[in-house]
Amino acid sequence: MMDPLQVMWLRQVKKYWRSKPRMIGSLGQPILFLVAFGFGFGHIYAKAGGGNYLQFLAPGIIAMSILFTAMFTGIELIWDRRFGFLKETLVAPVSRSQLVLGRTLGGATVAVAQGIVVCIISVLVGFRPEHLELLPLALVFMFLIAFLFTALGTAIASRMEDMQAFPLIINFLIMPLFFLSGALFPLTGAPKGLDVVMRLNPLSYGVDGLRGALTGTADFGFRLDLLVLVGVTIVVFIIEKQLFSKVEV
Amino acid sequence: MRGMPAIVVKGLVKKFGKVVAVDGISFEVKEGEIFAFLGPNGAGKTTTIKMLTTLLHPTDGMMKVNGFDPVSQMDDVRRSFGIVFQDPSLDDDLTAEENMHFHAVLYGVKKDIREKRIHDLLRFVELEERKDDLVKKFSGGMKRRLEIARGLIHHPKILFLDEPTLGLDPQTRNSMWEHVSKLRKSEGMTVFFTTHYMEEAARIADRVAIIDHGKILKVGTVDELKRQTKAKSLEDAFLKLTGRVIREEQSTSLERMRTMRKGWGR
Numbered sequence: 001m002m003d004p005l006q007v008m009w010l011r012q013v014k015k016y017w018r019s020k021p022r023m024i025g026s027l028g029q030p031i032l033f034l035v036a037f038g039f040g041f042g043h044i045y046a047k048a049g050g051g052n053y054l055q056f057l058a059p060g061i062i063a064m065s066i067l068f069t070a071m072f073t074g075i076e077l078i079w080d081r082r083f084g085f086l087k088e089t090l091v092a093p094v095s096r097s098q099l100v101l102g103r104t105l106g107g108a109t110v111a112v113a114q115g116i117v118v119c120i121i122s123v124l125v126g127f128r129p130e131h132l133e134l135l136p137l138a139l140v141f142m143f144l145i146a147f148l149f150t151a152l153g154t155a156i157a158s159r160m161e162d163m164q165a166f167p168l169i170i171n172f173l174i175m176p177l178f179f180l181s182g183a184l185f186p187l188t189g190a191p192k193g194l195d196v197v198m199r200l201n202p203l204s205y206g207v208d209g210l211r212g213a214l215t216g217t218a219d220f221g222f223r224l225d226l227l228v229l230v231g232v233t234i235v236v237f238i239i240e241k242q243l244f245s246k247v248e249v
Numbered sequence: 250m251r252g253m254p255a256i257v258v259k260g261l262v263k264k265f266g267k268v269v270a271v272d273g274i275s276f277e278v279k280e281g282e283i284f285a286f287l288g289p290n291g292a293g294k295t296t297t298i299k300m301l302t303t304l305l306h307p308t309d310g311m312m313k314v315n316g317f318d319p320v321s322q323m324d325d326v327r328r329s330f331g332i333v334f335q336d337p338s339l340d341d342d343l344t345a346e347e348n349m350h351f352h353a354v355l356y357g358v359k360k361d362i363r364e365k366r367i368h369d370l371l372r373f374v375e376l377e378e379r380k381d382d383l384v385k386k387f388s389g390g391m392k393r394r395l396e397i398a399r400g401l402i403h404h405p406k407i408l409f410l411d412e413p414t415l416g417l418d419p420q421t422r423n424s425m426w427e428h429v430s431k432l433r434k435s436e437g438m439t440v441f442f443t444t445h446y447m448e449e450a451a452r453i454a455d456r457v458a459i460i461d462h463g464k465i466l467k468v469g470t471v472d473e474l475k476r477q478t479k480a481k482s483l484e485d486a487f488l489k490l491t492g493r494v495i496r497e498e499q500s501t502s503l504e505r506m507r508t509m510r511k512g513w514g515r
Contacts, residue, residue, distance in 0.1 A: 007354040015342050084338035091302055092355035093327040249304060 004094040008102025009109065012076070016110045023114075030065040030118045034058065034125055037184065050186075055130075058122035059211035060183025066115040066145045067178060067203060071170050073107030074153030078163050087249045100154070100244040104237065107150035108143060115142045129214045137222070138213035141229070145206035148233040155240035158247050181207045187219050202232040254313070255280045255407050255439040256301065261310035263296050263463075270296040272463035273310065278456075280406075283433060283440040285454035287447070287487060290496040293463040294443045295335060298411050301441075302332055315406050328356065331400030335411040335443075337392055341385035345376055345395050348384060349402060356403035363402075370398040374428060390421035397428065408432075410442035414449065422446075426453055447484035457483070461491045 002010075016022065038054045045053035080086040089099055119127075129135065153170060160166055180194070181203040190198060198204050209225035212218025218225065256278040263271040271293040278284040288294050299305040301312060303319045303326055312319050315329040339348050349367040358366065371377045374394035384392065393413060400408060408429070414422040430453070432438050444450055450457055451471045458468040467474055467490060471483050480486035 002354050002360070004355050007351050011340070011343065011347075011351060014347070015340075018342065080340075083341070084334060084336045085340045087304070087334055088338040088352070089355065091304060091327055091332060092352070093324040093357070094355050 004092070004098050005102045005105070008089075008099060009106040012073075012103070012106025013109055015076075016113075023117075026065070026069055026114060027117065027121070029068065030061050031121060033061050033064065034118075034122060038125065054122075054125070054127050055215050056186070056211070057184065058119075058127035059214045060181070060207050062115050062118045062122065062142070062214075063145055063181070063203065063207045063210055064178050064183055065118040066111045066142055067149050067174055069114040070107060070111040070146045070149035071153040071174050072167070073110065073150045074155075074157030074170070075163065075166050076107070077103070077154055077157040078160060078166055081161065081247070081249060082163065086247070090247070090249055096245040097241055100241050104147060104150050104154060104240065107154065108146035111146035111150060112139070112142050115146070130216050131213070134213040134216075138210055141206055141209040141213060141225070144226075144229040144233060145203065145210070148202065148206070148229065148236055151233065151236045151240040155236065155243050158240070158243040177201060177203050180204075182219075183207050202228060205229050253280050254278060255282070255315060256284075256441065257311070257313040258297075258301075259311040261297070261300065261312060262308045263293075263300060263305065264308045269463050271300070271307075274460065274463070274465045276458055276465060276468050278439060278441055280439055281433065281437045282455045283429075283453055284442070285450040285457045286441065286443045286460065287445075287450055287457060288443075288460040289491050292461045292491075292496075294460060295411055297460070298332075298409055298441075298443065302330060302409055303327055328403065329405060330407040330409055331403065331405035332409040333393070333396045333400050333411065333413050335415070337396070339384045339392055339396060339399075342383060344381050344383055345371065345387070346380040348395065349399055352399045353402045358403055366402055370401055374398040375424075390417050393417060393421070393425065394428075397425065401432065404436070405438070407439045407441060410440065412443050412445065414444060414446060422449070429453075447482070447487055451483040459487060459490050466490045 034054075034057065038057050042053040045051070045056070050056065077086070080089075123129070129138075156169060157166060160169075180198050180201050182198055183203075187195065187198055187204065187208075205220060205225040205228040208218050208220045209222060209229065212222055212225070254277045258277070259275045260273050261271055261275070262269070262273050274293075274297065286294050286297065296305065300307050301314055301319060303323045306320060314326045317325040317329065319326045340351070343351065346367060349371065350363070353363045353367060368377070371380050374397060376391060376395055376398065379387070379391070384395065387395065397413070410429070414425060417425065426449070429440055433440060442454075454471065456468065456470050457474060459466045459474070467477065469477070474483065474486045475481070478486040478489045480489055
């Protein structure tokens with residue numbers, strides 16, 4: 001028996017699956033980063049004694065593609081509001097919490113799918129996951145990153161009506177989140193101020209956990225990574241739920 | 250008609266800041282009745298529908314929809330009505346059948362009857378052959394018909410139609426009202442609608458309410474209204490009651506978006 005939660009989820013997954021340009025288009029950036037940074041910085045990183053840069057970079061790029069996809073999912077809420085479909089869901093005898101959970105799970109699923117595709121592409125260009133038995137844990141981290149940032153994107157979208165302003169604000173947020181997450185360079189050895197900022201960034205723990213699961217080197221350790229991610233995700237989801245319950249059409 | 254009121258409204262008020270959109274209106278709609286809610290732009294029609302359908306909370310006053318209070322018994326009210334909004338509310342990127350299915354699940358229509366109802370309703374609005382097409386390929390009239398079919402899946406006791414025929418050609422308008430009348434006969438459904446087409450209201454509605462500046466000016470059958478205002482037609486009566494001054498409705502951000510969307514060729 002299908003329930004409202006599932007049908008909300010299915011709708012988003014279907015729409016994503018049908019929008020091939022969106023799927024392919026959103027792969028462009030991660031591929032560019034993998035190739036440009038991976039091969040561009042590779043020899044410098046190796047010379048500095050860091051080892052294989054692609055092994056270090058790929059988990060960060062997977063996290064990046066999940067972050068971008070998840071945050072931009074929020075625009076679907078603005079879209080639904082503008083073109084009327086939101087009303088259809090808001091007059092239905094379904095609680096707002098179910099609606100918002102379905103939406104967030106749908107967006108998170110799409111973002112994880114995107115992350116898996118980027119992971120496969122990374123393998124194609126030379127990335128080698130070192131602990132196959134930890135792949136389920138890698139999926140857990142991918143899902144947590146996806147859910148957290150879908151919730152954040154949707155929370156922001158539920159307070160916005162302007163479809164042009166949304167991408168600007170999201171870009172303004174995701175760039176620092178990404179650059180200061182340890183996705184491109186390691187946390188260890190970063191200057192003091194930067195180090196603090198990176199430790200305050202929840203994505204750092206997602207990148208660290210994902211890197212740990214895929215290559216075996218986690219700076220914070222899985223336990224701290226999971227604790228921080230789950231904690232922040234719960235808080236952001238509660239905020240999202242509150243903001244969404246105030247949405248009027 | 251069993252005579253028990255389907256909708257009761259007493260002293261209903263809605264303020265947006267200092268603007269009073271609905272100013273203490275009271276009326277009743279009987280079960281099985283087709284009731285037209287008429288008024289110039291900005292008179293408070295859509296605001297009233299939004300309050301009756303739980304989308305807006307009233308500032309003051311009492312409402313009952315099928316015996317339930319839209320403020321405190323939201324889910325009971327929601328299960329008991331179907332609505333076709335003034336603006337389209339379909340998901341263009343899903344097929345006709347998927348839109349129907351989505352709605353049926355949200356309204357808790359059981360799986361064993363779901364497929365049959367969707368199938369029957371799509372046939373009823375003559376869209377069965379197009380059920381697997383994406384809604385974005387549909388014309389305005391087809392979308393409207395699909396929205397009506399969708400609003401009926403959960404067998405509502407009341408159907409709210411907010412300017413359902415806006416922008417439709419006469420053929421589609423006629424067939425739409427035929428569908429609605431048929432349903433009223435077969436299901437005993439109550440229909441509450443707004444429109445700017447007076448001849449449509451005169452032909453279809455059992456009773457009519459005329460609202461302006463948030464207040465109800467007259468309620469009655471079309472003949473009663475004509476008699477009371479000594480008018481030849483409902484349109485005459487309407488103009489006598491509400492005056493001939495043209496109302497400007499502020500262009501909403503929604504309308505601007507639509508214009509933009511057209512520009513993008515979506």
